[in-house]
Amino acid sequence: MSDPDSVAVVGGGIVGSAAAYHLAREGVGTTLFDRRDEGRATDAGAGIVAPATSSRTGSDPWFSFAVEAADHYPDLVAALEADGVADHGYASADLLSVAVDPDEVGAFETAKRRTERRAEEYGTPAPGTFEEIPIDRARELFPPLSGAERAMVYRDQARVDGRAFAAALREAGEEHGLAVERADVTGIETERVDADGATVSGVVVDGNDREFEAVVVAGGAWSGAFADALGVEIPVEPQRGQIVHLAVEADTEDWPIVSPFRHKYLVSWPNGRVAVGATREDDVGFAPRATLAGLHDVYGEALRVAEGLRDAEPVETRVGLRPVSRDGLPVLGRAPDVDGAYLATGHGPTGLTLGPYSGKVVADLVRGIEPETDRSAFDPTRFR
Structure with a gap:
C-alpha cells in the first residue's frame, strides 16, 4: 500500500x-x-529514556531499536516545536545508578561491565558520558540519597512525561x-x-x-x-504498574533520575515533584487500581533508596496497564x-x-x- x-x-x-x-x-x-x-x-509511566542503562541484555534487536528510538526523540521534539507545540514534557536529564545495599554490588559491577561493552560495541553511551563517582558526589546530585555502596552517573539521558x-x-x-x-x-x-x-x-x-x-x-x-x-x-496481556508522586520542598528540576537494582526508580520533575515506581504485576487482568501491597512496595523502596524523602507528601497515585507480549x-x-x-x-x-x-x-x-x-x-x- x-x-x-x-x-x-x-x-x-x-x-x-x-x-x-x-x-x-x-x-x-x-x-x-x-x-x-x-x-x-x-x-502513568514515569518516562525514563535511557536504553544504554537498561538491564535488558537478552535481546540485541531490542537494544538496537531502543537506541534508535532514544536518538529519534530530539528530532521529533524539534519538529513539534516547529509546529508551535512547546509543552511536550521532554527534557534531558542525568541518571544515577546506585547500589544502596551490599547485596546490590554484584549487580552494579555487572551493569558497569555491560555499559562498557555497549559503549565499545555500539558507541552508546558515548565515551566520557558515564563514570563511577563517590557517594558524597552522588548525594550532591541527589540530596535525599540514603547511604550507598557504589554509584555511577550517566549524562545526556532523558525523561518524558508520556501524558x-x-x-x-x-x-x-x-x-x-x-x-x-x-x-x-x-x-x-x-x-x-x-x-x-x-x-x-x-x-x-x-x-x-x-x-x-x-x-x-x-x-x-x-x-x-x-x-x-x-x-x-x-x-x-496487561501488566499493572503502580507509581506514586511525591511533593518535596526543594528545587528538583536538575535532580537526576535514580535507578537502584530492585526494579524501581525515582524520576524528579520540576516544581518539587518526584515520581517513584513501579510495580510489575502480572495476571491481574484489566484492573487499573492501586493496592495496599503495591503501594507498600513502592513507598518502602522510596525510603530505602532516598531516606531524605521521609517528609515528602504523597500527592498522586497513577496506575497503568502495560501491554506485555508473550x-x-x-x-x-x-x-x-x-x-x-x-x-x-x-x-x-x-x-x-x-x-x-x-x-x-x-x-x-x-x-x-x-x-x-x-x-x-x-x-x-x-x-x-
Whole structure:
C-alpha cells in the first residue's frame, strides 16, 4: 500500500498518537480514535529514556531499536516545536545508578561491565558520558540519597512525561489535518480478496461502519481484542504498574533520575515533584487500581533508596496497564493476511522509550516505505 487516502489509528497512547502525527504530517488523511481507557500505560509511566542503562541484555534487536528510538526523540521534539507545540514534557536529564545495599554490588559491577561493552560495541553511551563517582558526589546530585555502596552517573539521558508528550503529538497532528475522536472502535471490517487474504475496508465505531483504507492497531493492553478480525494472534496481556508522586520542598528540576537494582526508580520533575515506581504485576487482568501491597512496595523502596524523602507528601497515585507480549518484545508491523492492517503494541514497561519511534516506523509502513531499522524480531508473524 502506498499513501492510502484514509487511515484509522486505534488508540491514543504515545504509540498511536505518534503514528497518527507522522501520517498526518505527510498529508495522509488520518483519524485517531482515542477511547481514553482508565489505566492507559502512557498516562502513568514515569518516562525514563535511557536504553544504554537498561538491564535488558537478552535481546540485541531490542537494544538496537531502543537506541534508535532514544536518538529519534530530539528530532521529533524539534519538529513539534516547529509546529508551535512547546509543552511536550521532554527534557534531558542525568541518571544515577546506585547500589544502596551490599547485596546490590554484584549487580552494579555487572551493569558497569555491560555499559562498557555497549559503549565499545555500539558507541552508546558515548565515551566520557558515564563514570563511577563517590557517594558524597552522588548525594550532591541527589540530596535525599540514603547511604550507598557504589554509584555511577550517566549524562545526556532523558525523561518524558508520556501524558504530555502524547497530547503534544495529537495537538501538532491536528495542525496537519489529523482528526481526533473520542470513540470506541469495536471492530475492523475486511473484504476477502482471495482464498488466502483480505483487505481492510473500514472500522466499526460506536456501532457504526466507517470506511478506511488502512488501520493501525495501537490499543496497548487492549489490542488483543482485534485478533479475530485480523486472523492473527496478538498475545499481549496487561501488566499493572503502580507509581506514586511525591511533593518535596526543594528545587528538583536538575535532580537526576535514580535507578537502584530492585526494579524501581525515582524520576524528579520540576516544581518539587518526584515520581517513584513501579510495580510489575502480572495476571491481574484489566484492573487499573492501586493496592495496599503495591503501594507498600513502592513507598518502602522510596525510603530505602532516598531516606531524605521521609517528609515528602504523597500527592498522586497513577496506575497503568502495560501491554506485555508473550516474548517481551514489541509487536510491530503488518498483519500477515490482511492488506492495510498494521500492529503497534506490546512495548511493555519500555513504551515511553520506544513508542514515538515505533509510531514513526509503522507510519512509514502504512505509506509503503520500508524503514531502515531492523524490526524482524518484532514482526507479528512470529506468533503464527
